[in-house]
Amino acid sequence: MPRCNECGLCKESCPVFRALKRESVSPRGFAILQKKEVYDKIIFLCSLCGNCKHACPYGVDLDLLKFREKVLEKGVESSSNKKVISNLRHTGNPYGVE
Numbered sequence: 001m002p003r004c005n006e007c008g009l010c011k012e013s014c015p016v017f018r019a020l021k022r023e024s025v026s027p028r029g030f031a032i033l034q035k036k037e038v039y040d041k042i043i044f045l046c047s048l049c050g051n052c053k054h055a056c057p058y059g060v061d062l063d064l065l066k067f068r069e070k071v072l073e074k075g076v077e078s079s080s081n082k083k084v085i086s087n088l089r090h091t092g093n094p095y096g097v098e
Contacts, residue, residue: 030064034062044068
């Protein structure tokens with residue numbers, strides 16, 4: 001599988017980047033985090049829509065779901081993620097509704 005060469009052609013296809021206009025939440029930003037093995041809760045901002053894969057002229061799949069799993073294994077969680085897990089444990093659904 002080809003690796004991201006950080007060209008940035010995928011950025012405009014990313015709904016999170018288009019909304020926030022921050023390089024750190026672009027697919028290129030996530031690729032840099034992956035290469036440097038930086039496990040940061042910012043990865044939870046990714047919507048996992050897959051637009052970056054389809055927009056990439058090289059066909060690079062960042063496989064952000066697996067990277068998110070690695071982040072969780074390292075113990076990095078967002079407050080929203082903690083709340084969803086707590087709701088699942090206590091009520092059986094992510095919304096906390098009984």
